[in-house]
Amino acid sequence: MKRRIKIVDTTLRDGEQCPGVVFSPSDKIRLALCLDRIGVYEIEAGIYDTGTEGINYISEIMKLKKQAKISVWSRLNAQNVEESARQKPDLIHIGTPVSYAQIYNKIGKNKKWIENTLLECIQVAKDYNIPITVGLEDASRADVAFLISLIRLIRQQGVESIRLADTVGVLFPRRAWEMIREIKQTGIQVEVHEHNDFGMAVANSMVMALAGADMVDGTLMGIGERAGNCNLYEFVHGANRKFDSGVSSLDIKKAEDILKSIMTGGKADDPSDKI
Numbered sequence: 001m002k003r004r005i006k007i008v009d010t011t012l013r014d015g016e017q018c019p020g021v022v023f024s025p026s027d028k029i030r031l032a033l034c035l036d037r038i039g040v041y042e043i044e045a046g047i048y049d050t051g052t053e054g055i056n057y058i059s060e061i062m063k064l065k066k067q068a069k070i071s072v073w074s075r076l077n078a079q080n081v082e083e084s085a086r087q088k089p090d091l092i093h094i095g096t097p098v099s100y101a102q103i104y105n106k107i108g109k110n111k112k113w114i115e116n117t118l119l120e121c122i123q124v125a126k127d128y129n130i131p132i133t134v135g136l137e138d139a140s141r142a143d144v145a146f147l148i149s150l151i152r153l154i155r156q157q158g159v160e161s162i163r164l165a166d167t168v169g170v171l172f173p174r175r176a177w178e179m180i181r182e183i184k185q186t187g188i189q190v191e192v193h194e195h196n197d198f199g200m201a202v203a204n205s206m207v208m209a210l211a212g213a214d215m216v217d218g219t220l221m222g223i224g225e226r227a228g229n230c231n232l233y234e235f236v237h238g239a240n241r242k243f244d245s246g247v248s249s250l251d252i253k254k255a256e257d258i259l260k261s262i263m264t265g266g267k268a269d270d271p272s273d274k275i
Helices: 025-038 057-064 078-085 100-106 111-127 144-155 173-184 201-211 232-239 249-263
Strands: 006-009 042-047 069-074 091-097 132-137 161-166 189-194 215-218
Touching: 006 232, 025 042, 025 057, 025 249, 042 057, 057 069, 069 078, 078 091, 078 111, 091 100, 091 111, 100 111, 111 132, 111 144, 132 144, 144 173, 161 173, 161 201, 173 189, 173 201, 189 201, 201 215, 201 232, 215 232, 232 249
Parallel strands: 006 042, 006 215, 042 069, 069 091, 091 132, 132 161, 161 189, 189 215
Antiparallel strands: none
């Protein structure tokens, strides 16, 4: 019997960071409902931002979806987590810088600040009774000892899963395998999020799944910031020989057709595209 891995689609969030790609609220609803129909386990619907037009699209997706879990991405900020929680998603991803390059140079903080602020954010989500995934940003350049220490800390708070993010796309398969084996020793569920800067996103995702990752992120057509993300079709097409992903590569191709229509100015239908 094939081991089950869960597919997380981040086309609506990370995919929209692709240069030249902008989704309207109706586009996002259309794509989300398509992904829901084809059996994607989780759809990352975007970032809840009170300054953005169409902020109500998340609640519309929540109302119309049938089976997929809907997640929103939040910064490591208690107010942002609360704003996200008020939308009543199924899950909140809390983006948490973990490499020293990001902690000390990018945001000018230290490890203790990361730990304390993350605990504060976790408590906010608990107050709203919404599960979270802690997104370990730039994990591929982080000190593994710090990662494991942080994972043990959040497990004590009831957090069950982390997103291991190769934020700048520097992993290669051997190290990708090693990281999963090291982190899985903590007992945490691991979601992997690969970028394609060296053309290794699909290969790394496959190796990490083989090493024990529980969830794999991807985007339709591999769109995303810089060189893009793990191409969902390519990953599923290969992975379904070894795993049960719950999604067929043929259905992903049909979803890509809807994305292409949107990207070329096609009219967003009353979200009822047939797959």
